[in-house]
Amino acid sequence: xxxxHLPMSVPCxxxxxxxxxxGLHLNxxxxxxxxxxxxxxxxxxxxxxxxxxxxxDNDFVLWESRAIxxxxxxxxxxxxxxxxxxxxxxxLVNQRLYFDMGTLYQRFSKALYPVMMEGKELSAEDAVKxxxxxxxxxxxxxxxxxxxxxxxxxxxxxxLASITTIHxxxxxxxxxxxxxQRWYAQLKESVAGYHEICFESATLSRxxxxxxxx
Numbered sequence: 001x002x003x004x005h006l007p008m009s010v011p012c013x014x015x016x017x018x019x020x021x022x023g024l025h026l027n028x029x030x031x032x033x034x035x036x037x038x039x040x041x042x043x044x045x046x047x048x049x050x051x052x053x054x055x056x057d058n059d060f061v062l063w064e065s066r067a068i069x070x071x072x073x074x075x076x077x078x079x080x081x082x083x084x085x086x087x088x089x090x091x092l093v094n095q096r097l098y099f100d101m102g103t104l105y106q107r108f109s110k111a112l113y114p115v116m117m118e119g120k121e122l123s124a125e126d127a128v129k130x131x132x133x134x135x136x137x138x139x140x141x142x143x144x145x146x147x148x149x150x151x152x153x154x155x156x157x158x159x160l161a162s163i164t165t166i167h168x169x170x171x172x173x174x175x176x177x178x179x180x181q182r183w184y185a186q187l188k189e190s191v192a193g194y195h196e197i198c199f200e201s202a203t204l205s206r207x208x209x210x211x212x213x214x
Contacts, residue, residue, distance in 0.1 A: 002027045002056040004043070007201045010105060011065035012053040013161040018069040018154055020193035022076050026055075066097045069154045082154050093148040096140065096155035104133045105162045112170050116208055130166075134177055137163075141179035145186075152191075160187050164198040169205035 003019075003026035005012035019026050031037045031052055038050045047054045047063055054063045055071075062068050073083035084090050111126035137159065140147055148155040163184055166172045174180055188194055 001025070002029055004029045004031050004038075004046075004052050004054040004056075006031060006033060006052055008205045009052060010161045010165050013164075013198050013201060014154075014158040015053050015055070015065050015068045015072075016197045017157040017161065017191060017193055018072055018082070020197070021082060021157065021191070022072055022078075024072060024076055066101055066154075066158060069097075069158065073154060081151060082157075084153070089149060093153045093155045096148045096153075097158055099136070099140075100155070100158045100162055104137060104159065107133045108162060108166050112166070112172075116170065116205065134174075134180065138177045138179050141183050146183070152187075156183075156187060157191065160184075160191060160194070161198055164194075165202045165205060168199060168202035169208075171206065 001024070003012075003015065005016070005028060007013075007030065016026065031043070033052070037043065038052065044050055046056060046061055049063060051063055053065050053068060054061065055068045057075075062071055070083055073080075077083065083093060107126070107130045111122060111130045114120040115122050137147075144150055146152050146156050147159050163174075163180065167174060167184070174184070188199075
């Protein structure tokens, strides 16, 4: 499978974590968005939406990270551990995936990407909204060990990529979020490929962040 990505992209990282967990090989094809490689005719033929991540599985093309993650689980998973078949359990995993996409990652990117990439001042309003999103995650993790229950699922992998970039790249202080800290510490040690896929990429992002703060 060809996988068009950018290493520092949080959504791309979450797909790579999922593939790693499933024992799948992805043929990584890095696109330099700053040079407009995603707008070249050959990529537009593959994905007219010209976004990453994009997966090409033989004649099937799919983009949007969370759709790719669940597709990989359903097609290639040896069991349903990462993406349960039980309707209620699956609904909870989906809810957490949508929470990451529409609340946590959305608020994080709105608040911190302009600071990281453009050296802008952090908006007080955006900072409050990001903190609220983290408080929601703290509540989710209050009753269960993982984001969507008592076992690791793709919801955790998606959230882990977001949290790592917030923490490592942006040096965000999680000290008041005890549940997030417990969950984060556990996943950093147990999720296959975490260091090279998430931590190393977030460390590179931090260099950009620190350079733009000066």
